[in-house]
Amino acid sequence: GQQVMQIPQYQHVQEGEDFTTYCNSSTTLSNIQWYKQRPGGHPVFLIQLVKSGEVKKQKRLTFQFGEAKKNSSLHITATQTTDVGTYFCAGPEKGYSTLTFGKGTMLLVSP
């Protein structure tokens, strides 16, 4: 079945440093979604990318979808302590209304 891999599993940065997490799928995706889960919270939808090579920004967050629609990245510029959490990417299973999630990247930001 489809596999979605994320790296790194964990990253600890100083506040103000940049952060990037990468997502790779074993299959071509029709779209990719990103979610954020704060400690003790539940995953919350951040964004969906659909087009090959698409780039979207949300304030300090930049999301990219690869040309081949098999990989994606999330880049945070100048991290803040409010960015702490686990970031998941997810892609739809072909023919199903379900998503396959990556295992997530846990981000810790020290002040």
Next chain:
Amino acid sequence: DVKVTQSSRYLVKRTGEKVFLECVQDMDHENMFWYRQDPGLGLRLIYFSYDVKMKEKGDIPEGYSVSREKKERFSLILESASTNQTSMYLCASSLLDGSGSLFFGSGTQLSVL
């Protein structure tokens, strides 16, 4: 504000008990899902439903069953709870179109002793 509500935030049960986890959504979504989340394993799909009385197995359905009698309600049943079912259980919903995002409930932390 859209909502997915799970009946319990924390639950402690004994081995062998029958356990019901309830989930209600107010968004008129067709799809509903049950995931479990364990450290290092990410989110794993247990069951999902795309319509009333319809259910489909996910990646790890063993030891679980589900019920969807009404569109807004999706229940997860542990027929005979075991210690390896101690986990965080997350319910989610989405529109029928598979490209839609998931809305998650706050989760139920289940401990089976």
